[in-house]
Amino acid sequence: MIWVNAIVQGLLLGGLYALFACGLSLMFGVMRIVNLAHGDMAVLAAFLVYSIIITTPIGVLGATLIVLPLFAVFGYLVQTGILSPALRTGPLSTLLATFGLSIVIQNALQQGYSADTRALDVGSLVSASLHITGQLSVAYLSLITFGLAIVVLVALQLFLSRTGTGRIMRATADDPEAATLSGANPRHVYGIATAIAFATVALAGLMFAMQSSFSPSIGPTRLIFAFEAVVIGGLGSLWGTLVGGMVLGLAQTIGAQVDPAFTLLAGHLIFLAVLAFRPQGLIAARRTA
Amino acid sequence: MIAVTDVPSGFAVRRGGRTSAWAALGSTAVVAVLAYLPYAVTTSVTGTIVTFLELLAMASMWNLLAGYAGLVSVGQQAYVGLGAYAVLQLSDWGVPPYLGVFLAGLVCAVIALPTSLLAFRLRGDYFAVGTWVIAEVYHLVMTRDAALGGGSGRALTTLSDLDPVVRQAFTYWVALAVCVLSVLGCYLLLRGRLGLALTAVRDNEVAASGAGVSVGWAKRVVYLVAAAGCGAAGGVILVSQLNVAPDSIFSVQYTAYMIFIVVVGGIGTLEGPILGAVVFIVIQQLFAGAGVWYLILLGGLAVIVAIRLPHGIWGTFSRRFGLRLFNVGYTVRGPRSPDPG
């Protein structure tokens, strides 16, 4: 029965990983940028909400509603101010710029908050679970996170396929120059994509922070999980990110059952296995990335 | 068929000129002076220089990967760590650590071969994060090796019967040897066929492949050499610190330093990493007391340089004045064109 529990936890964990990964996938799909500061953004969001909660009477929900739009704007500004100039400079520049950003954020957080771990207090919601059977119970937070992941992915899918802006974004991803000939301002399109990416990763960071403790230095590990979820699922596929997240989550929880020290390694090994035997990912994309 | 020697009169195809001859002379002199230093200065000075030499060796390797082969790796710390642990393991088996440093380079090259088979399945930026994941895997694997200290690491004890001053001198010379070998190795590698192949690949991979350049082979050789260099540097770190812990030796901070040094100094040039390492050490010595602010400064500088100064300090300077100290290419000199160096 503990194995069933592990499987369910792993699948639900996939929802969190999908939330982390969809922004990364979007940025790469539209702009060919891998944001090395992706995970650090999530941590930054968590710390911001933490500060708001302890210094003002605003609760977690209110703080979330403030921080998410803030991050969207922040993403737009980072794109137009740093990433677009870097894109014009050369292929290496975006990697280096986001790496620099990652170092700045991690160390600024450490300077501001010290290296100690924190947690976001959501009261009794942390340990509240749904008891399905006598031995199988699922934390409400995990369910909510998974639900949010589905909502976000559906919203993204609809945005890309049904709206004018989404269409322009896909067109720009296909051929940026031809898109300008149709009137699309690439900087603006990229800005929106980054805004979406930052908002979703901020949400991921908050959901994570509600369930586990966090510290300034955990950003890179979140990036790696997001990245692994994208690659396992398949580059260029939004739903593949969910599948990839679930496979990764499953690998980690089952690995943890075998030996708690094996948790991370199990995930990495699955990633390497996919890389070795099915590098295009589990869900092959409609087009090449 | 036109051979390279069939050049119209008045023109010459040269490897180097006066400037590079002077540069070669100058470099030899510098290395000789550095070698003499343990007799002349205190161990705190040689200690700082050892750090400089470690960083320069690693940065040259990262430059070789990213600047010449187009392989941007954010996971070179894997080989830094593996190199350090190799020296530790070898010393457990009776191999003197100073010899072990060089063997560690070889060990890392061997490990890099199967690793490259996996890593090369990813391209571009995804390759970068992939190398990071691989580094994490090696990190986690070494954490589980109880004999080598597990999660908390271990000390290197076989050098403890040496007089500390003597030990620091030997460490210094080994560090100097590793650094000189790394930089010289890059220079010789790039002057040969591999260098030509890499330039072709850097310009246009598909065209190069069509012209018969074995793109995969060229990149793999570079990857192995870079692993060896970083591994040897890792060995030097162990020998200089006398202990190793997985969390620090496999830290991505090493790659951060490599990237900073290469980007600020000038990517894709041999002189760049040298200049970058000097800048880095100077900043480190000046600001080390400021805590994390100095890291924030480094990160911010990296962002600015990435956007504004993509060729780094040396690169920008070299392009402006057409100056090259260590020439790995060919230059055509016409009857009226100036000496390119």
Added chain:
Amino acid sequence: MNLLVVDQLTVRHGQLTAVNAVSLDVADGTTLAVIGANGAGKTTLLRAIAGTIMPAGGTVTYDGQNVTRVPAHRLAANGIRLVPEGRRLFPSLTVEENLLAGAYRRNVNSVIELFPWIGQRRRQSARSLSGGEQQAVAIGRALMGNPRLLLLDEISLGLSPVAVQGLYAALPDIRAAGTTVLLVEQDVSQALRVADRVLCLLEGRPVLTGSPAELTPEAIETAYFGLTRRAS
């Protein structure tokens, strides 16, 4: 009234001067064809006018405004639309989505009137179309932006004569709507059939200009190939 006036435009490609002090003007509602051999600078000229490349010198005046350094997406929003060389449809979008990308209207009926076959195939992936069909959709995509100035870059390239006929058959309707057309064409006879005026480029320089009626085949041939005839 001249909708487009290009004055001494110079565009560089690295060290090569692709367009060398080219001047031309296109009267509102007319069609100018730019002809010339491969490498004559025709595509570069069009891209510079459309705002995709920035010229090194000279000016482009559109509707009385100096638009020399205005980027492509702003020009596209202001009535200049380029149908680029090689079609360049968005492969992951359907035919209809290609048309709607960057359009001001939500319906594609005007394009379907021009190319009726699109009506049945609007949901098809753009990737699966033939060359001629892609070119039609590319033209339609530009037209969706209600351009006053339509720039067509080598629409006959790589297509069968039948496909080319089909495309040029749509041109009269486009002109009837008042659109000014500047087209680049390697097929000289096709260009002569549809243009009000012709400009011939050779190695980036203008060498011949006039209406099809004024120009003799020999004059065009000389200009096109840059031949100089010895006096007989």
